[in-house]
Amino acid sequence: MSFEPSLQSLSDLIRGHAQQQPDEPALRDEQQTLSYRDLDRLMDRVAASLQRDGLQPGEAIAICGLNSTRYAALFLGALRAGVVVAPLAPSSTAQSLASMLGDAQVRHLFLDQAAQDLVPEGNAVLQCISLDGVAPGLGFADWLAPQEARPQPVTLAPEAPFNIIYSSGTTGTPKGIVQSHGMRSAHVSRGVLYGYGPKNTTLLATPLYSNTTLVVFFPTLGFGGCVQLMAKFDAQRYLQLAQQHRVTHTMLVPVQYQRIMALPQFGDYDLSSFRFKFCTSAPFRAELKADVLARWPGCLTEFYGMTEGGGSCILDAHLHPEKLHTVGQAAEGHDIRLIDEEGREVGPGEAGEVVGHSPGMMTGYHRQPEKTREAEWFDAAGKRFIRTGDVGRFDADGFLVLFDRRKDMIISGGFNIYPSDLEAQLRAHPAVDDVAVVGVPSEQWGETPVAYVVRSPGHAAQPEEIMAWYNQQAGKTQRLSDLRWIDELPRSAIGKVLKRDLREAYASHA
Structure with a gap:
């Protein structure tokens, strides 16, 4: 595959690494390691299989499952054929998944056990391919072209679609964000600023359907490094893998940093190999950043x-x-x-x-x-x-x-209230482990702030006590009208608090 006018593709970069360092690891999960030679050949077979099935450059496939080397190689192989990838969340509802499949106009859905209950019924156009042999559909090995299969080369312009990322944000309505090969190339090229190279290992515990993951995944491979994938995040297992594989780079969302830093055993692990740690997708509190800087080596x-x-x-x-x-x-x-x-x-x-x-x-x-x-x-x-x-x-x-967020701003009695200000003050109370403030309807003020609080372990404070403590020091327009316990704040897979869910929960109990 090549670009016009002169833009080197990720697929070509991986092929170059396969020729220059064929035995170096490219992808690794808990069950399998693929060298650059293995990855390049598997990408060829995937691309040839899609071409055999009649998919043309610009048409889309969907992948719905947990992180794995097979998932990653499928994604990259589709790109070699010029096929657009729509990576979808296995946490979706069946209705939402069907909507996204229809919007992307896919004929091939690749899935694993995590998504097996989401398969639309009665869709005669859709072919399901099982990545793990557990999910319904034709087995991946049976679908795949023979070992010697090679795809026909394709030429793509920089504006050609690369992937469709479905991001509902916190609105609940899936929107397909079309990103081009040129856009992804820009993401890869800036990797030179962050020390990517053949000797680096990147540990990823966020899902491959998230752009959060992909902005680190692609540069790692573009520069010849190894990607270590976790199917699901677990703080202690993350630290074990980081130490075992001498990880140099990672991308985590704030709630993952929070859970890792809170482990009593954090200091027992050797993390001296880290060079760069990245964060995005949700508010990253200053005090948590300071803790990471103080105790975790690397930038x-x-x-x-x-x-x-x-x-x-x-x-x-x-x-x-x-x-x-x-x-x-x-x-x-x-x-x-x-x-x-x-x-x-x-x-x-x-x-x-x-x-x-x-x-x-x-x-x-x-x-x-x-x-x-x-x-x-x-x-x-x-x-x-x-x-x-x-x-x-x-x-x-x-x-x-x-x-x-503009839509999360509370307008109470004509005054603008930023929930983050209230949340920061509430976190100062020792009984508050986590908190989210949302606006709910009020006949008197239009909207009024309500807090949902995760109680710190070992604290017996009551909601009325915390609310009284907060309201005593808050300005009149920022006082809470209610405070409720919650076991855990609802979050998306990349750590964003789903305030819409909290507003709906409050309305249903009002």
Whole structure:
């Protein structure tokens, strides 16, 4: 596979590594290791199989399952045939999965046991291929072309679709984000800044259907390193693998960092091999960043951005320990601005919605031009930006301080309340282990804040006691109207708190 005009593809990079370092490990899970020679040949067989089945460049397949070497090789092999990959969450409902399959117009669904109960019934067009021999469908080995099979080469333009990432965010409505080969190439190329190379090992415990994972997965392979995959995250097993394989790079979401750092045995593991640790996808508290910096060797870099692309901010926390309350500065070549409710740029020091422009931007939402237009903002010169829905402001040094999602902002009695401010104050109480504040309807104020709190182990404080403690020191407009215990905050697979679920739960119990 090649690009026009001159853009080296990930598929070609992997082939080059297979020729230069054929016996070096490329992919590893708990059951199997694939060398670069093995991976390159398996990619050929996957690509040839898809071509045999009549799939043309630009058509899509879907993969729904847990992380594995087979899943990863299938993804990469499809790219070699110019086939678009739609990686889907096995945590989806059957209805949501059917909707995404229809939207992507796929004829092939590859799945494992984690998704076996989601298979749509009565779909005569859809062929299911079982990755593990447990899920329904034709076995992967039986579907795969013979060992000697080689695909026909394809030529792709940079704007050709690479994958469709379905990101419902916290709205619950799946939207297919189409990312191009050019966008992914930009992600790979920036890997030179982070020490990727043939001797690095990247440990990934986030799912391959998430862009969070892919922005680290692809550069690792593009630069000839090894990816160690975890099917499911477990904090202690993560540390065991990190020590065993002398891991150098990782991507984790904040709640994973939190669980790892909370392990009493954390200090017993040798993590001296780490060079770069990355974080994205959800708010990363300053005190947690400080703890990681203090006790975990290697650099710590936070990325702020969206699957849709647009602008990114980068915080090299190890270089700016005084800026841990921020998400960093705009990445090189990225244009980050703030706009008000009317779409006008705000003045210096003012808060506004974050919009961004970069070389890596989505083509649009798949088959949803109206949603695409809603996500775009154009400046006076016609430059295209992607709206994030986040509210923030720049400090005097150009570091971005985030407040909250615009849709999560509470408007009570005409005043804007940012839940993150309330959450930060509540965490100061020793009985509060985790917390989320949401706005619920109020006849008197329009909306009013309510807190859901995970109680710290060993504390016997009552909800009324914590709420009284908080309200005594809060401003009048930021006082809570209710506080409720919850065993665990509802989160997406990449750690985002699903505040929609909390609002719905409160409404159902009201």
